[in-house]
Amino acid sequence: MTSLLTQVVVRLLLAPTIVIAAAVLAKGYSSVGDGFSAGVIAALGVIAVYLVLGAEQADRLLPVRLAPVGAIAGLLITLVVTFSSVVRGEPLLTHAPPPGADVIHLGTLELITAVAFDVGVFLLVFGAVVGILRTVALARSEAGS
Amino acid sequence: MSLPARVSAALAALAFVLTLAGWWSGSPGIDLPWAPSLGLRLSFELDGLGVLYSLLATGIGFAVVLYSGAYVPLHLEHQQRPHRDEVRFFGLLLLFMVSMVGLATARDLILLFVFWDLTAIASYFLIGYDRQEAEARTAALMALVVTGVTAVLLLIGTLVLYAEYGTFSIPELVASVEPGGTVTLAATLMALAGLAKCAQVPFHFWLPRAMAAPSPVSAYLHAAAMVAAGVFLLGRIYPFLETSELLLDGLVVVGFASMFVGGIVALTRDRLKQLLAYSTVSQYGYVVVLYGLGDTVGVVGASFYVIAHALAKSALFLTAGAVAEATGERRLSELGGLRRAMPALALGSGLAAAGLAALPLTIGFFKDELFFQAGVERSPGIAVLTILGAALTFAYIGRFWIGVFLGPTRAPAHRVSALLTGPVVALGGLVLVGGLLPEPFVALANAAAEASLGAAASVDVFYHLDARAENLMALSAYAIGAAALAAPRVWRAAAETCARLGERLGPERVYVATIRSLNETSDRIHGIEVRDLRTRIAAILVPGGLLVLLGLLATPTAGAYTVGSLDRGDTALVLVLATAALAAIATTLPRQHLTLLLVAASVGFSLAVVYAFLGGPDVALVAVLVETTLTLLFIGVFALMPRASLRRLAALRTPPTRRWRDPLVGAAAALAAFLVVWGALSRPSVGESVAEEHVRLTPDAHAKDVVTAILTDFRGLDTLGEITVVAIAFFGIATLLRRGRLS
Numbered sequence: 001m002t003s004l005l006t007q008v009v010v011r012l013l014l015a016p017t018i019v020i021a022a023a024v025l026a027k028g029y030s031s032v033g034d035g036f037s038a039g040v041i042a043a044l045g046v047i048a049v050y051l052v053l054g055a056e057q058a059d060r061l062l063p064v065r066l067a068p069v070g071a072i073a074g075l076l077i078t079l080v081v082t083f084s085s086v087v088r089g090e091p092l093l094t095h096a097p098p099p100g101a102d103v104i105h106l107g108t109l110e111l112i113t114a115v116a117f118d119v120g121v122f123l124l125v126f127g128a129v130v131g132i133l134r135t136v137a138l139a140r141s142e143a144g145s
Numbered sequence: 146m147s148l149p150a151r152v153s154a155a156l157a158a159l160a161f162v163l164t165l166a167g168w169w170s171g172s173p174g175i176d177l178p179w180a181p182s183l184g185l186r187l188s189f190e191l192d193g194l195g196v197l198y199s200l201l202a203t204g205i206g207f208a209v210v211l212y213s214g215a216y217v218p219l220h221l222e223h224q225q226r227p228h229r230d231e232v233r234f235f236g237l238l239l240l241f242m243v244s245m246v247g248l249a250t251a252r253d254l255i256l257l258f259v260f261w262d263l264t265a266i267a268s269y270f271l272i273g274y275d276r277q278e279a280e281a282r283t284a285a286l287m288a289l290v291v292t293g294v295t296a297v298l299l300l301i302g303t304l305v306l307y308a309e310y311g312t313f314s315i316p317e318l319v320a321s322v323e324p325g326g327t328v329t330l331a332a333t334l335m336a337l338a339g340l341a342k343c344a345q346v347p348f349h350f351w352l353p354r355a356m357a358a359p360s361p362v363s364a365y366l367h368a369a370a371m372v373a374a375g376v377f378l379l380g381r382i383y384p385f386l387e388t389s390e391l392l393l394d395g396l397v398v399v400g401f402a403s404m405f406v407g408g409i410v411a412l413t414r415d416r417l418k419q420l421l422a423y424s425t426v427s428q429y430g431y432v433v434v435l436y437g438l439g440d441t442v443g444v445v446g447a448s449f450y451v452i453a454h455a456l457a458k459s460a461l462f463l464t465a466g467a468v469a470e471a472t473g474e475r476r477l478s479e480l481g482g483l484r485r486a487m488p489a490l491a492l493g494s495g496l497a498a499a500g501l502a503a504l505p506l507t508i509g510f511f512k513d514e515l516f517f518q519a520g521v522e523r524s525p526g527i528a529v530l531t532i533l534g535a536a537l538t539f540a541y542i543g544r545f546w547i548g549v550f551l552g553p554t555r556a557p558a559h560r561v562s563a564l565l566t567g568p569v570v571a572l573g574g575l576v577l578v579g580g581l582l583p584e585p586f587v588a589l590a591n592a593a594a595e596a597s598l599g600a601a602a603s604v605d606v607f608y609h610l611d612a613r614a615e616n617l618m619a620l621s622a623y624a625i626g627a628a629a630l631a632a633p634r635v636w637r638a639a640a641e642t643c644a645r646l647g648e649r650l651g652p653e654r655v656y657v658a659t660i661r662s663l664n665e666t667s668d669r670i671h672g673i674e675v676r677d678l679r680t681r682i683a684a685i686l687v688p689g690g691l692l693v694l695l696g697l698l699a700t701p702t703a704g705a706y707t708v709g710s711l712d713r714g715d716t717a718l719v720l721v722l723a724t725a726a727l728a729a730i731a732t733t734l735p736r737q738h739l740t741l742l743l744v745a746a747s748v749g750f751s752l753a754v755v756y757a758f759l760g761g762p763d764v765a766l767v768a769v770l771v772e773t774t775l776t777l778l779f780i781g782v783f784a785l786m787p788r789a790s791l792r793r794l795a796a797l798r799t800p801p802t803r804r805w806r807d808p809l810v811g812a813a814a815a816l817a818a819f820l821v822v823w824g825a826l827s828r829p830s831v832g833e834s835v836a837e838e839h840v841r842l843t844p845d846a847h848a849k850d851v852v853t854a855i856l857t858d859f860r861g862l863d864t865l866g867e868i869t870v871v872a873i874a875f876f877g878i879a880t881l882l883r884r885g886r887l888s
Contacts, residue, residue: 032762034853040770047777068875068887075872078865086179086187093861099845112847114857117864121857124868128875129774131887135875136781139882 002052010052011061017045025122026109035118039125046130055137064130071127077120081113093117146564147228150214153235157210157242161203164246167191168200168592174252184313188252193592197448198249198377200589201455205369206242208568212463213238213361215564219470220359224275234274238365241267245370249377254303254313257381261299261338261374265292268371272358284357287656291351295341299378302334306385315381319599324388332385332392335378343375343429345403350653352426356418360466363418367425368458373451376432380448383597387439396437401530404430406647408537412544412629412636413644415476417465420545421458424538428454428501431516431534438519438527444597445604446515449590453500453512453579460497460572461545464490467565468549471558477545482554490566491550496573498546500580502539502626503619508579508586510619511606517615528614532622539626547630690814693821700824707827718758725751736795738783746776763852785882 021042024033050058085094095114104111167173174190217234244263251257273285307313309327322328344352356363386392407427414420435447467490469475484491500509513535520531579586583606594602674684728748735741749772757765839859840851848854856864879887
């Protein structure tokens with residue numbers, strides 16, 4: 001069904017896709033993009049492999065079994081960030097550092113709790129999208145067998 | 146014991162020790178704001194009442210976990226279920242323990258409500274643990290509905306108080322409430338929630354049904370924790386209750402009614418756990434009466450009674466489970482003479498039964514002494530009723546213990562694990578210790594009463610070897626109870642008639658009828674709504690459309706519709722919009738599912754381009770990504786459907802009746818949507834919009850991109866809700882397609 005060319009291309013494309021997703025995530029605070037978009041981009045890269053190589057090969061090639069773990073970890077990270085401000089004695093989801101305070105920069109990336117929240121969103125969206133499509137694919141192969 | 150059992154036992158023991166240490170170090174607490182703009186705080190304090198119920202939840206929880214370590218594997222074996230189901234059992238038990246401790250220590254009414262509902266949810270799963278059995282499922286649902294629906298009354302009462310006093314904090318409310326209609330209303334609503342939880346008449350019917358739960362669950366929930374939460378609430382809101390004499394009198398009436406209904410029915414039950422369940426209804430009746438009688442003696446007595454009852458009753462429930470494991474019998478008429486085969490169990494449960502029957506040298510003697518004292522202080526009539534109640538207790542508990550352990554051996558017993566008898570003996574031992582050395586227990590009850598009364602309470606109990614009223618009342622209660630035990634023929638027929646009358650006319654029928662009619666209504670609406678895809682969509686769009694239309698008609702139209710101007714720079718935008726419109730029209734044409742899907746996706750992609758032209762690159766990016774993902778998902782789902790039926794559906798011709806109706810409806814809807822959007826876009830925005838404020842605040846959030854700042858900061862809670870929905874959708878799909886397997 002798929003030619004050798006697509007099989008090679010899809011594998012080659014995976015790494016750049018992930019890099020772009022990471023860039024979209026990291027640059028979210030200064031330009032277009034955020035955790036949600038980054039999650040979907042990364043997931044689309046994985047799904048392309050799935051479509052071209054089939055569920056079995058893709059499972060062998062990529063650690064997609066861990067997708068649910070990613071989703072749950074993402075949810076936990078966002079919850080931790082959300083409630084960490086309560087422990088500091090501030091209302092729910094008050095990000096640190098406060099407005100006007102100095103922030104550590106790593107290039108364009110600034111280390112603030114909102115970034116951690118966004119990473120949680122990224123993991124959840126990535127895990128859930130890959131997980132959902134994989135569930136559908138597995139249900140199909142189970143129904144077929 | 147298995148690993149989950151060990152871990153749970155360790156955690157329960159740790160929690161118990163920590164609670165004790167907390168009590169020792171003097172009421173530690175935490176107080177954190179989590180939504181200060183709504184007046185909500187995470188506020189916990191280990192006050193007297195909190196200590197009492199936390200100790201019960203963790204201490205008896207520990208005994209029950211040990212017992213379950215032996216019981217649950219056997220139980221699962223009988224039902225041929227896999228051993229890993231054990232994890233679920235202990236997980237739920239721990240969840241229940243946590244919610245009970247949270248409930249006991251919460252200092253904020255909203256928190257209290259949250260933990261109240263958490264206990265109900267945990268109990269739903271625990272009662273329905275044998276989920277393959279219809280009886281267990283019905284019982285679980287009944288417990289959830291009765292305690293869950295009345296929990297709403299607790300919330301309403303909370304909001305009534307908040308509306309009047311502007312705070313959810315219990316100490317602040319206690320300091321500021323004044324007798325009056327508002328407080329009485331709120332207290333009544335909350336008390337109803339509490340009465341339903343502790344299975345008082347007329348809500349009592351859920352408790353005997355809940356005996357479908359495994360025995361350790363009954364021992365924990367239906368003796369020491371879940372049901373005790375009901376009277377805990379009465380203790381917690383006692384300052385509100387005592388503002389109204391009428392309300393307290395109402396409690397006395399309900400308490401006595403439950404005492405007698407539960408006691409009489411308990412005399413007629415044959416199944417061990419049913420007998421114990423009705424006895425619980427009756428015993429919590431005592432506690433409700435004590436709160437109703439009030440004053441220091443009543444409130445201390447209520448707290449003391451809860452301790453004594455929890456120790457004794459959980460031991461008896463565990464006895465019922467151990468007996469059923471040893472003999473395979475669950476009925477009084479099939480059991481007897483077990484003292485020979487199971488002497489340790491006979492001793493432990495004998496002590497517990499003696500405690501409930503209030504014999505001297507057990508903790509139960511003092512519980513009844515306080516009960517009699519409170520009755521005598523009120524009036525002679527009440528005093529007589531208290532004697533009759535105590536006599537009933539004596540009779541049915543005697544019937545239970547004598548029936549199981551004395552007389553000729555009816556069912557042979559095989560050896561059971563020491564873990565099944567050990568906790569019973571330990572709890573029975575505590576009943577005895579409480580009778581010989583009541584000081585620590587009384588100190589606990591005094592501390593709890595102090596939290597309820599807001600004033601120091603120091604009630605002491607001693608054995609008095611004289612002819613005071615309480616002693617005479619206890620003696621007459623023993624005498625009446627013993628007489629009833631000796632001559633069952635005198636009352637048997639009358640009690641049976643009462644029990645049957647209750648079944649025929651009782652509140653359970655109301656419950657069943659209500660649930661049935663609700664189900665029927667729901668089925669009917671469901672039938673109309675989801676008959677086919679058209680009615681399902683219509684059920685959402687038609688009411689929504691009508692509302693919008695009403696809004697449109699009510700809005701003044703002068704100047705509402707303006708036509709702007711276009712210049713050359715807009716050409717590209719117009720072209721893209723035209724493409725999107727054409728694509729939308731084109732979706733009506735294809736007959737093949739896949740083609741239809743791709744055409745529909747093209748609408749989404751053209752709209753993404755529109756966003757890009759309008760200067761919303763973030764939105765455009767998300768639109769492209771979401772459209773791609775959805776298209777892939779649709780393709781995947783189509784692949785799940787049988788080819789033949791897809792082909793058949795594609796070949797289906799539209800029936801002639803629909804050929805005109807559907808386009809007409811579509812056109813009307815489109816026209817209405819067009820008018821609404823046009824009207825909305827014609828209005829110039831007034832004042833500073835939220836969007837402008839967001840743009841202004843973005844630098845404060847250390848961001849340069851407004852959309853990201855909105856998603857993660859300004860509207861972060863919305864994002865949290867949305868991604869939670871994504872996660873739930875994932876788990877739901879996994880449940881539907883792969884029975885919950887995630888990977």
